[in-house]
Every structure is written in structure tokens, then in C-alpha cells.
Amino acid sequence: MTTQFVAFSGGIDSTALALMLPDATPVFTDTGDEFDELLAHVEKFERVTGRAIVRIQGRVVDEQLIPQTLPEYVQEAKFLPNHGARFCTRMFKIEPMNWWLKQRLPAELCIGLRADEPADERVGNLTQLDGLGIRYPLREAGWTRTDCIRMCLTHDLLPRNPVYMARGGCKGCFYKRKAEVKAMVQLVPHVVDELQAREEAVQDERGRYFHMFPNAGASIADIRAQPALFDLSEVYRAAGDSSDKGEACGLFCHR
Numbered sequence: 001m002t003t004q005f006v007a008f009s010g011g012i013d014s015t016a017l018a019l020m021l022p023d024a025t026p027v028f029t030d031t032g033d034e035f036d037e038l039l040a041h042v043e044k045f046e047r048v049t050g051r052a053i054v055r056i057q058g059r060v061v062d063e064q065l066i067p068q069t070l071p072e073y074v075q076e077a078k079f080l081p082n083h084g085a086r087f088c089t090r091m092f093k094i095e096p097m098n099w100w101l102k103q104r105l106p107a108e109l110c111i112g113l114r115a116d117e118p119a120d121e122r123v124g125n126l127t128q129l130d131g132l133g134i135r136y137p138l139r140e141a142g143w144t145r146t147d148c149i150r151m152c153l154t155h156d157l158l159p160r161n162p163v164y165m166a167r168g169g170c171k172g173c174f175y176k177r178k179a180e181v182k183a184m185v186q187l188v189p190h191v192v193d194e195l196q197a198r199e200e201a202v203q204d205e206r207g208r209y210f211h212m213f214p215n216a217g218a219s220i221a222d223i224r225a226q227p228a229l230f231d232l233s234e235v236y237r238a239a240g241d242s243s244d245k246g247e248a249c250g251l252f253c254h255r
């Protein structure tokens, strides 16, 4: 019997796909560098739907899944993933997923590519295993971004990610834009502490400094020294501060 699985990333599209296919098993490959908000969404999906999400974490070595995370590997290898070496996806997403699927063939893996995405923008899973079928049910059904959002909203499962994870992905993802990194610096400094320690741990005698966030064009220490995007104390004015003498509009909005 062919079992159906959904590649679950925790984003809008894969959440909608998992909801569209209530009999399929969602499978989430956890790099070990996931944001708490993403992990909370995985747990919320389970709570709301009563379905279990399979979590796979580790690296495949000699046909075995060994317990290692992406941050641990980066520090051991002293090598950051980058635009020219995207080993992170291969080693901590695709290979563990394939290792897991191989033991469950014949199977069908469903991937959340939408109908309104250009065919060449995201190639999806290129896995080719005998006995594994790959399907794109959102595309087959003509679902667009709006349809996916509507499905997530219907189940109160729309991921509402903060600005520093606007495009999802790992905490230390080299695709992050400068503004996302600067937002992390301001809003989740404890995460940036962890990333800065990781970036500094991979430097060695190679004679150049390797940036975790090449799009930001600076080391994490230097990004932290740059002017902030906005003044947080202006946004979160202390409770009891009466300097803002606006008119109160009513009982419910606290203005």
C-alpha cells in the first residue's frame, strides 16, 4: 500500500497542503537551527488537528542517521553554508528525508508548490527513489497564495512570523536580508548571541573573515554596532508613561 506524506516546513504553503490532505502524514526535517516560533507552529498544528508530525533531525552517514544538528556540523567543519555551498539543505533536509522515506516505500511525497509560482522558481524535491512518487497537489488543484492563506485561517493555523523570519528558514540562513538580520539584533538579541558565537567559532587561519550573513556585508559584531532600524523605547513606551497625551478612544483598544 502506498503511504502519503507531506513535506512540512511550517510555512503557509506546506501548512495548507497538510490541511488539504487530512490522511497524509506531515514530515518535518529539523536542522536544529529552527526558530522557536517555527517549532511552536509545528506543535500548534498537532494540537489543533490531532495529527502527529514526524520530526527528523540528524545527518546521514553510511546509510545511518546520526544525531547531529546543522549548527554542530558548522562548528565542527568550520564552514558556513553560503550561496556557493548550500550543503545545509542537502545534508540536513534532503538526505535525512530520503533516508526516512527509503524505509517506507512505496510512498508518495507531496510538496507545497502553488499554482501561482513560476514553474522554475522553486524546483521542489528532486528526490528520485524507486517506489517514491512526487506530487504537487496545490498546483494540481490550482491553489494560489490566497487559497493557502484562507485554508490556514480556517483552522487558525496561519503562521504569523515576526519580521526577522519574514522568509522563514534557519536562524543563521545566509539568504537573510540585512533588514532581517538587523531586526533580529533588536528583537531577539539572545538568538544573535548564539549566531555571533557560531560565526566567530568558524574563523581560523584562512586569512579572511567569513560572514554568516553575506547579504548584510559585515560580521555580526559589526552589524550590532550599526545604528538600529528604529528606537525600541519609542515603540514600547514604559507602562505608566503619560507623556503621550492622545485622546482615549474607548474601552477596548487602550488608546
Ligand code: SF4
Pocket (backbone or CB within 6 Å): 031, 081, 086, 088, 089, 093, 168, 169, 170, 172, 173, 174, 175
Ligand atoms: S533555511 Fe537557509 S540555512 Fe537553512 S537549510 Fe535552508 S538554505 Fe540552508
